[in-house]
Amino acid sequence: MSKVKYYYDPDTLSYRKIEPKKSKRYRNLFFFLLGSALFGLLGLIILLNTSLVNTPKELSLEREVQNYELQFEILDRKMQQMGEVLANIEDRDNNIYRLYFEANPIPEEQRKAGFGGVNRYKSLEGYKNSEMIIDVTKRLEVIQKQMVIQSKSLDEIAKLAEEKEKLLAAIPAIQPVRNEDLTRMASGFGWRTDPFLKTRKMHYGMDFTAPRGTPIFASGNGKVIRADNASAGFGKHIRINHGYGYVSLYAHLSKYNVSVGQQVKRGDLIGFVGNTGRSEAPHLHYEIKKDGERINPINFYYGSLTAEEFKNMLKYAEQENQSLD
Known part of the structure; x- marks a missing residue:
């Protein structure tokens, strides 16, 4: 009042x-x-201006920020999973694929190297969650780089696999005359008695005795580089360049089934057993050269003989008997 x-x-x-x-x-x-x-x-x-009262707009923005933070956490977990999967692929790449194809492993520091130089993340600084955003961005860029390196590595592995497949198909790996067509394995690689001079002489191939006209097969993929009788002692003969330094020779043929320049595959019929040139009886004289050096053909029959057949062949090949050429 x-x-x-x-x-x-x-x-x-x-x-x-x-x-x-x-x-x-x-x-x-x-x-x-x-x-x-x-x-x-x-x-x-x-x-x-205090946290006691927020406007509807501020409340909306706060909810949006919380949602962004949640999405960043989900993204972080996904990147961790991606990193684990990628690490598994990298481990198999280094210790299985590259090892099998004799390629050098990619160093860990090269796979996971960061990015140096200027500050790449300056535009992300100055915000409430800058540290989290910069960390996620860095990790994402490292994963991207790892994926690029791994992709290039797999491209290299694919190319090596293709080359390996070509190499395995090219290596002279089968017996040039079928076992059922053989009369006997007459002579192997090494010092043998010359049938004409009766003196010990180095025999640089293997002699397969078989009837005249017995089919002869290419022992690996390659290109016919000779099919003539212009080489002393070999008579009618064929030479196939298999690539990778390998050349195979088939001598004393009765006739050819291929011509110079022709591409052949392993198992293709290339000619027939004969008795031409410096030969004592119908047979196939077979040689293999690697980088110009004659090597023992018996080490290349894994593609056509059983273990027992190879054991028997090895037994006859090691006998110091008389060769047929």
Whole structure:
């Protein structure tokens, strides 16, 4: 209850109540309302600048940031899984694939090297979650680089596999005359008695005794580089260049089934057993050269003989008997 004020009136010798003027009342009311409004505005500003009260927009932004953080955590876990899978592939690449194809393993520091030089992540700095974003970006770029290196490695492995397949197909790996067509394995690689001079002489191939006209087969993929009788002692003969330094020779033929320049595959019919040139009886003289050096053909029959057949052939090949040429 507001206080009532009085003043003394000397004319009437009595106290009279002081009546406030309306203008003053309105002014007081105006200042009261103005003060209340300013105080309320100031309080609102203070509240909005604290964490006690958030606007709808701020609440929406906060939820969006929380969602981004959750997505980054999910991305981080996915990258960890990708890294584990990639590490497994890299391990197999180094210790199985590259080892099998005799390629040097890729060093770990090369696979997981970072990126040096200028600050690549300057544009990501200055934010609330900059550290997390930069870390995820770095890891993602390292994984991308690992994937590029692994992709190139697999391309190299594929090329090596293709070359390995070609090499395995090219190596002279089968007996040039079928076992069922053989009369006997007459002579092997090594020192043998010459049938004409009756002296010990190095025999650089293997002699397969078989009837005249017995089929002779290419022992590996390659290109016919000679099919003539212009080489002393060999009579009609064929030479096949298999690549990778390998050349096979088939001598004393009765006739050819191929011509110079022709591409042949392992097992193709190339000619027939004969008795031409410096030969004592119908047979096939068979040689293999590697990088120009004659080597023992008996080491190359893994593609056509059983273990027992190879054992028997080895037994006859090692006998120091008389060769047929």
